[in-house]
Amino acid sequence: MSHFGRSGPPDIRDTFSLLVLNITFRTTADDLFPLFDKYGKVVDIFIPRDRRTGDSRGFAFVRYKYAEEAQRAVEKLDGRNVDGRDIMVQFAKYGPNAEPIQKGRVVETFPKTKGRPGSRSPGRNRDDYRGRASSRRSRSRSRDRYDRHDRDRYRGRERDYRHRSGSHSLSPDYSRGHGRSRYDEDRRRSRSRSRSLGRRSPSPHMSKSPDESPGRRRERSPASKSISPRGRRADSRSPPPCNSDGVFFSSNN
């Protein structure tokens, strides 16, 4: 029972979802399971993680089989100190399908036969309750700075974020002890991106050489235009040869 959420929704039809807030970013489903399982039958535990970084968002969803057990867990585990932080357990107000649910009761996703008359008007809710919060995913302004930044860099480019870990399965020891792997792969793939193709200037405006930097550009002010292009280079710091970096002679590997 350690693979919660890894295979998607198992069998939620009459389960009751509990929202666990204020958990540490290192707390995993395996850590919450023994806690919640003591108060009832836990069907599934899911911790939303960041798509890119893969780190926990700080909250989890615990699905119970019976509402009475879920209610009990809320009363027992709510405010309980987990991993150094007081968690907040409460019934989920919204289902996995972004639908309003009552008392954490998950309205199972209807069969492919969407033709369920009287079920609900398509294009209705969904955005209705989302409207209460413009910034839906904006959980941390501290992270927003790099979220937006990162998103601009990988806009429409990243999609196999999960494949990187798909090769090797996660070890049981993936508790908070080794929860640091997210940082490694994060900066690892970020660094390889820079050194992957050496220099890549897809945009014309990016083709400006380092000499165009503000500090260096001052020397090239109109008053110094009398200096010949070559003299300028000789006068300034001589740029390293391109071939020295192996850019042009980049024989694969």
Add this chain to the structure above:
DNA sequence: GTTGAGCGTT
């Protein structure tokens, strides 16, 4: 090795 209001995936 970071952050801290909130509602979710194969």
